[in-house]
Amino acid sequence: MATTSSTSQEPASVPQAAEDQRTPVSLGRESGGILVLLIFFAVLILTTNDFLTLTNLDNLIRQVAVFAILSVGQLFVILTGGIDLSVGSILGLSGGVTALLLAGGVPIPITILVGLGIGLGVGLIHGVLVSQLKLPPFIATLGMLGVARGVVLLLTGAKTIAPLPDAFNAIANGYILGLPSLFWLLILVAIVASFVLGRTVFGRYVYAVGSNAESARLSGVPVNLVLLAVYSISGLLAGFAGVLTTSRLGAGIPTAGTGYELQAIAGAVIGGASLSGAKGRTIGAVLGALIMAILANGGNLLGVDPFYLQIAIGLLIILAVYFDNLQRRTFNFMRRAA
Secondary structure, eight states: OTTHHHHHSOOTHHHHHHHHTTSHHHHTTTHHHHHHHHHHHHHHHHHOSSTTSHHHHHHHHHHHHHHHHHHHHHHHHHHTTOOOTTHHHHHHHHHHHHHHHHHTTOOHHHHHHHHHHHHHHHHHHHHHHHHTSOOOHHHHHHHHHHHHHHHHHHHHTTOOBOOOOHHHHHHHHOEETTEEHHHHHHHHHHHHHHHHHHHSHHHHHHHHHHHOHHHHHHTTOOHHHHHHHHHHHHHHHHHHHHHHHHHHHTSBOTTTTTTHHHHHHHHHHHTTOOTTSSOOOHHHHHHHHHHHHHHHHHHHHHTOOHHHHHHHHHHHHHHHHHHHHHHHHHHHHHHHHO
């Protein structure tokens, strides 16, 4: 109970960590992603006739929604200086179990809650491994990547689970106010995440832990609880993405989400998040996921070999991390000079 007084009065390091997000450097972190996005748009408009068609844009929105939800969850973890390599496997496990329950006649609301609960439960395990057992996030989540994928393959017999109820499939394939329902679900997730990170004490705690966990702890920040919470959020959103993916495909595919951890990390990093922690915003993660989706969509329209797209994604991650390091060194130099 020693931290009771610190929760009612924000620790000294927490306002500073949040204040760093308002500096001109922080405000410009998404500018590189915006430039890349505009270039992609211009190139695809000039080189293809199908990019701006309603069918393609509809498909693009549905693709980016899942990647963006995963990237937002990943952002919470990256802001604390951690990483979650299991989000793709959590997506597959959550979606697979949801499909199994639906095929067994379980009511849709209950199956959705179970799918979300699986993601949250795996996230809680990660939080315990990292905060209590002090395992490196890379190792803890890499191990769970294999565990979750193995479990869903066992449960489904490595077979696709279909068909699923039309009412469930309509969740991700329907329209609201003329736009895909997935678009509105993504907007809801982004708004809530932006509010939590930018307008709550918990959000300040997240940035403080990523800035310097030991200083945050000495200032009264419940570091272990923050770590438990961010991995739980990442798991919950991965579970949500799994439910939506199963709804969108109209089937439970045990291999769904394979490689999506790269997409989630790339979306957050390309959108301005720093792998060293404490820097990044929700809008950047969504922007980065949009870049990933447009890269894949444009590659398909242009007939580009998917292997080249993997190379491009890897290069984008390297460039994003390089410019983040360059930006940090420049900012530190200017700070010392001042």
